[in-house]
Amino acid sequence: MAPLRPVADAAPLSRIRLDDPPPAEVVHDDEWWDVFISHASEDKAAVATPLAEYLRRAGLRVWLDTLELKIGDSLRRKIDGGLARSRFGVVVLSESFFRKGWPQYELDGLVTRYVSGEQSLLPIWHNITKDQVMAASPSLVDKIARSTGQFTIEEIATEIIEVVRPVKSV
Numbered sequence: 001m002a003p004l005r006p007v008a009d010a011a012p013l014s015r016i017r018l019d020d021p022p023p024a025e026v027v028h029d030d031e032w033w034d035v036f037i038s039h040a041s042e043d044k045a046a047v048a049t050p051l052a053e054y055l056r057r058a059g060l061r062v063w064l065d066t067l068e069l070k071i072g073d074s075l076r077r078k079i080d081g082g083l084a085r086s087r088f089g090v091v092v093l094s095e096s097f098f099r100k101g102w103p104q105y106e107l108d109g110l111v112t113r114y115v116s117g118e119q120s121l122l123p124i125w126h127n128i129t130k131d132q133v134m135a136a137s138p139s140l141v142d143k144i145a146r147s148t149g150q151f152t153i154e155e156i157a158t159e160i161i162e163v164v165r166p167v168k169s170v
Contacts, residue, residue, distance in 0.1 A: 033063040034164050035122075036086035038106040040096035047092045047126050047148060054157030060164060075102075083109040088164055089119055093145070094126040098136040111139075122160060124148065 035055055039048040044066070052064040063082035069075065079102075083089070089110035097103045113119035123145035125133065134141050146156045 031085060032061065033082060033086040034060040035088045035090050035160065036063040036082050036106075036110070037090045037092065038097075038103055038110060039092035040094055040100050040103050042096040043092050043094050043126050047124065047153060050153045051090070051092075051124075051157055051160075054154055055160060058157070058161045058165075060161065079106060080109070083113065087119060088122055088160075089113065090122045090124060090160065091140075092124045092126050093133055093136075093140065094128050095132065097126075098132075107137075120163070122163065124156060 037048050037052055048064060049066070052062045052067065055062045063086055065079075068082060069078055083106065091097075091107060091110060097107075110119065110121055114121040121143060123140060123143050125145050125147040127148065130141060146159065148156070151159075
C-alpha cells in the first residue's frame with residue numbers, strides 16, 4: 001500500500017461558489033389570461049393548438065405551453081403562474097392526459113382553484129368515454145363537457161368564447 005501524500009502535494013480542494021443565484025423570473029402580477037389550456041402533448045396538434053388559435057382570434061388571452069414557455073424557463077413556475085392568473089381552466093381530457101404527470105399536476109391546480117371559487121373549469125373530452133373519465137376522476141364526470149367526437153374544435157371554441165365573454169343584455 002502506498003503511503004499517503006503530504007497535504008502540500010494534494011490537489012487543491014474545490015471551492016464552494018458564493019455567487020448570487022440567478023434572478024427569479026419576473027412575474028407580472030397584472031398579467032392575466034382568460035383561459036389556461038391543460039392537455040397532454042399527444043393532444044396538442046388535434047385539440048390544444050387549434051383551440052388556442054380560435055380563442056386568440058376572438059381576442060381572448062390564452063395560456064398554452066407553446067405560447068408561454070421559452071428556453072431556460074422554469075416549467076413549474078411558469079405553469080403555476082398561468083394556473084394562478086387564469087380565469088378559466090380548459091382541460092382536454094384523454095387517455096394520454098390521465099397517464100401523464102404534468103397534466104395531472106395542472107389538473108390538481110385547476111380543481112383546487114375551481115373548488116375555492118377562483119376559477120371555472122371547462123372540460124373537453126377527446127377520444128375518451130364517460131366510463132373512462134369516471135374510472136380516472138369521478139368528480140370530473142359531474143361537469144358538463146364537450147366531446148371532440150360530437151363537436152368540432154371551432155364549435156367548442158365558440159361555446160368557450162360565449163362562456164368567457166358573455167354577451168351582455170341591454
